Amino acid sequence: MGFLVYLSDFCIPLLLFYMISYGMATKTDSYGAFVEGAKDGFKVTFGILPTLIGLMTAVGMLRASGFLELLAGWLAPIAKVLLFPAELVPLVVVKLFSSSAATGLVLDIFKEYGPDSYLGKVTSLICSSTETVFYTMSVYFMAVGVKKTRHTLAGALIATATGVTVSTILGGLL
Numbered sequence: 418m419g420f421l422v423y424l425s426d427f428c429i430p431l432l433l434f435y436m437i438s439y440g441m442a443t444k445t446d447s448y449g450a451f452v453e454g455a456k457d458g459f460k461v462t463f464g465i466l467p468t469l470i471g472l473m474t475a476v477g478m479l480r481a482s483g484f485l486e487l488l489a490g491w492l493a494p495i496a497k498v499l500l501f502p503a504e505l506v507p508l509v510v511v512k513l514f515s516s517s518a519a520t521g522l523v524l525d526i527f528k529e530y531g532p533d534s535y536l537g538k539v540t541s542l543i544c545s546s547t548e549t550v551f552y553t554m555s556v557y558f559m560a561v562g563v564k565k566t567r568h569t570l571a572g573a574l575i576a577t578a579t580g581v582t583v584s585t586i587l588g589g590l591l
């Protein structure tokens with residue numbers, strides 16, 4: 418284990434040394450390529466910034482307004498039939514939009530129920546096995562100019578439902 422910790426301290430410096438050495442060996446303008454890549458990165462960042470601000474604002478409004486708790490109340494009977502804890506419905510909904518907002522809900526769940534409780538374990542599993550579907554689609558598709566998403570949303574929602582289902586089952590087994 419100590420070797421891995423020692424190795425991890427040198428991964429980035431070794432990678433940088435390798436890239437510079439490779440550029441010198443192939444007589445490539447490494448610095449120029451780096452600058453061009455950085456310019457492109459800033460263009461992408463400024464292009465997706467309005468989408469990020471809109472998503473973060475919407476999720477903040479949903480949390481502050483109490484809509485997520487209301488939604489959890491509405492979906493509690495359905496969640497009970499599906500053997501899914503109703504307390505985690507807001508987490509699943511928010512996780513579709515924002516991982517950072519979901520982390521706030523995770524901390525709330527950990528404070529109330531404890532990280533080693535059934536709900537804490539299921540929460541951890543859900544957050545590690547699902548994706549921020551709408552965030553990812555909006556940011557990345559906007560960045561590359563995709564207009565027709567075809568079956569991406571359906572596939573991503575099915576994958577998320579599968580992740581939530583398996584997380585619930587595994588949480589019960591742990």
